[in-house]
Amino acid sequence: MSTRLSALAASVVLLTTFTAPAASAGPGPAPAGGPTSQSSPSGQSGPNSQSGPSVNLATNPGFELPAPNLADWGAVPGWSCTGGPAEAAVTTAAAHSGTSALTVTPANADSTGECAQTVAVQPDTTYTASAWVRGAFVYLGATGTGRDVAPAWTETTGGGWQQLTTRFTTGPSAHSVRLYVHGWYQQGPFSVDDVRVDGPAPAPAVAAGSVPTSDKVVFFTVDDGWQRTPEAEKFIADHRLPITAFPLPMPAGTDPGFFQRVTTVPGSSIQDHSVSHTDLTTLPQAQQQVEICDARDAMTRLFGTAPVVFRPPYFAWNADTLQAAADCGIRTVLTADADFSWGASSIWHPGTLQPGDVVLMHWTDTLATDLQRALAAADAAGLKPAGLVDYLR
Known part of the structure; x- marks a missing residue:
């Protein structure tokens, strides 16, 4: 035998x-x-x-x-x-x-x-x-x-x-x-x-565009991952910026070392942004669950830690998204209240950046200058970048 x-x-x-x-x-x-x-x-x-x-x-x-x-x-x-x-x-x-x-x-x-x-x-x-x-x-x-x-x-x-x-x-x-x-x-x-x-089922995930806190902090989040520049990597390292990255599985799998390097500052993390960057509100809950869970599995396999935050593509979400995210172990479905991507400086509330604001950026060829502009806006408001997940626990 x-x-x-x-x-x-x-x-x-x-x-x-x-x-x-x-x-x-x-x-x-x-x-x-x-x-x-x-x-x-x-x-x-x-x-x-x-x-x-x-x-x-x-x-x-x-x-x-x-x-x-x-x-x-x-x-x-x-x-x-x-x-x-x-x-x-x-x-x-x-x-x-x-x-x-x-x-x-x-x-x-x-x-x-x-x-x-x-x-x-x-x-x-x-x-x-x-x-x-x-x-x-x-x-x-x-x-x-x-x-x-x-x-x-x-x-x-x-x-x-x-x-x-x-x-x-x-x-x-x-x-x-x-x-x-x-x-x-x-x-x-x-x-x-x-x-x-x-x-x-687990309770639905919580939707948020900012993080309630009285601490003078702001959160830098960077989506997608298609364009990875040494200038952005150097700026993050030189300024010791805690970054919350939301890469798609394909670019993350193409260059996992890059995402590991740009998230080495304490407080940084790599989270979930779906598999295909589809508007999830056009999909039934079962397909939304595949998009979120498969991206979670890819991030866990590549980087060793399961995501707990989901950034919906195009900021499009509905009640099905919140339950699908929870069924994938996600606690927070996060949008943002400021956008500094591609040269923008948009803050979607009156005045300057405020404590707990979430700033959206993207991994693009403009990211180094976008980060510089976002950091200057935070400094002008008396705020410092902080680790997002640390404040969501």
């Missing part, structure tokens, strides 16, 4: 010992001669287990949503798959429902073909995760819950679709969990469809 198959056998023994089928959470008994499964027991109910209506919090749960413009080629919207497009693809053959499903073909004997997403949750709250799967030794589970339970799994679905279900209760400090599906070593392709994470 190979090492991988030995590990598989050991895993089956462990899961069979650790878990038991639960009628309230599992797919029910298998028909005679049909597939078998194991479902994990539910976690203990927390004090907020019934907090708010139950909704499906998964991003792109049916694999029906299109990839945003400027997204990585072959990426599955809302999902991060370890093998990338070489292993995971949205297919239109024999979906469980709708027109599409996810099909994963592990590329080698060392791959389980895992696909995962981060789901924002409430602490001390019970959630039910489920998915319809097809294949051999397919697993569904969640990590980072604070009270982890074993995954739901099936030995085989017998060629058809079978629902896996598991329940978990989040810990007192859990605000997100990692939902995953995967196969097993040397067990061949598997398919996934109609994923659900049912439970109460």
